Structures are given as C-alpha cells and as structure tokens.
Amino acid sequence: MNANQLFHEIQNKKSFLCIGLDTDIEKIPAFLKNAHDPVFEFNKRIIDATHDLVIAYKPNLAFYEAMGLKGWEAFEKTVNYIKNKHPEILMIADAKRGDIGNTSKMYAKAFIENLPCDAVTVVPYMGSDSIKPFLGFENKWVIILALTSNAGAADFQFSQTEKGKLFEKVLETSKNWGTMDNMMYVVGATKAEELQSIRKIIPHHFLLVPGVGAQGGSLCEVAKNGFNKQCGLIVNSSRAIIYANSTEKFDVIAREKALEVQQEMERLLKSHSIS
Numbered sequence: 001m002n003a004n005q006l007f008h009e010i011q012n013k014k015s016f017l018c019i020g021l022d023t024d025i026e027k028i029p030a031f032l033k034n035a036h037d038p039v040f041e042f043n044k045r046i047i048d049a050t051h052d053l054v055i056a057y058k059p060n061l062a063f064y065e066a067m068g069l070k071g072w073e074a075f076e077k078t079v080n081y082i083k084n085k086h087p088e089i090l091m092i093a094d095a096k097r098g099d100i101g102n103t104s105k106m107y108a109k110a111f112i113e114n115l116p117c118d119a120v121t122v123v124p125y126m127g128s129d130s131i132k133p134f135l136g137f138e139n140k141w142v143i144i145l146a147l148t149s150n151a152g153a154a155d156f157q158f159s160q161t162e163k164g165k166l167f168e169k170v171l172e173t174s175k176n177w178g179t180m181d182n183m184m185y186v187v188g189a190t191k192a193e194e195l196q197s198i199r200k201i202i203p204h205h206f207l208l209v210p211g212v213g214a215q216g217g218s219l220c221e222v223a224k225n226g227f228n229k230q231c232g233l234i235v236n237s238s239r240a241i242i243y244a245n246s247t248e249k250f251d252v253i254a255r256e257k258a259l260e261v262q263q264e265m266e267r268l269l270k271s272h273s274i275s
Helices: 003-013 030-034 038-050 061-065 069-085 101-113 128-135 151-155 166-174 189-201 219-226 250-271
Strands: 017-021 056-059 090-097 119-122 141-147 183-187 207-209 233-237
Touching (some): 038 250, 056 233, 061 069, 101 128, 128 141, 189 207, 207 219, 219 250
Parallel strands (some): 056 090, 207 233
C-alpha cells in the first residue's frame, strides 16, 4: 500500500481513523474470559463492528507480549484476520523496535516477512542503520517516533540542538532515509501546536497521531495544523473506543464511538476541501 492508495481509502471511507487494539486481558468484558482465546475474540468483535469506519488498526505489542506465547498467538491471529478479511486496511504493528542493523533485520523479518503487517513503529535513536532494514520491503511502511504524546517527551525530545529541537533534528536527519511511500512519523495529538513547524520539515509525509480521546488530544487542532493535500494524517484512538463499554454490547458501543469520530473526520475533511 503506497501513499496514493492510502489516500484513496481515506476518500472512500471519509475517515482517517486508526483504532488501537491495546487489548488488556484485565479490561475486556468478563463474559469473554471463558473463550478459548479471549483477546482474539475481543479483537475480532471490535474489527467486525468497525472495519468500515477505519483505515488502520494498530495492535500495541506490549499488551500481547506480556501474555507470553498465548499473547503472541492472539496477535498473530489478529493480524491474519485483518489482512484476510479487510486487506485494504493498514495493519500497523506498534512494536517501537530500534536496535543495531542485524537485530533490526530480525525484527523486520518477524513483522513483515513472517506476518502480513503493513507497517512497524520504530525508534530512531540508534541511527539510520537501525531503521534501513525495515525499508527494504515493497509496499511496507516504517513509522518513526518523532514527537510523542506523553508528559515525559519533554525530558529529551524538546532539547535544543544546532538544528533546533531534538525531535526536529530527527525529522531533518531521517526524512531522506526513505520516501513518502514507505516512511511515516509518530506525532502525538497532545503536541498539536508543533504540527505547523513539523509540516515545514515534512510537508508530504503521513503522520500517525496518537493521543486523541482518552489522552485529551483535540482532533480539530490536529487537523487544522497537520492536514496536507492528501490528508496526511492517521489519527489513533484506543481506550475511548474499545473500552467504552464492558457488557455484551461492547462491540455495538465501540462502533457508536468510532462512528462519532468518523463523522467528525468527515466534517473536517470537507471543511478543508480534502476529497
């Protein structure tokens, strides 16, 4: 999936919503815990209820790895279910990997060769040789952490360098490692005021934007400051959608919450003449 194909999905669904499948076994509805694979069953029902409203799903690997082999099996089943049933939807492995080249090759093999993931989040602080192994796959994406939504982002990401703030140096240094068709950046929604300066550095790249919903980021502000001519945004919401209800109707309520976000996105796309 390249950038034009991704934009086509945005146009088709009038949405730039990504749902984060941060599936915590302790938070899923109690009645599901008797299922053979409760995490996958939860994910499956969320996917079945929302697939027509989203352009991406983003399982966070920490929630699966914490469960050991059963968690990895649930992750693998989730990835395969998404790509078999809805191949047009971007499947993001939120793994936040980043290591020396040989190790990164193995991470890339795990998520891109052995599983049909479309994209992997990576940490760039070990430099280009830790990222390039992920860039050698056709129609696959690397998503580089640039500016995150947590309070601790201020500890390092805003440090001043000779090229401005540290996250700006990350953008300037890395933007030519790949292309607009295989590289995106993570920019937290709670840092929406920084999007204008970010767009001056990378005007055409897609941005994966977490932090809307439970973390308090403003979708309107993100769109106002972050849109480009092809939308250029994939906005993630996790807890506010998947944990909106804990009864047997959790998937129905999740759809209602996702639909609310999609409808706001449709209004924003129209108001910014993105069609």
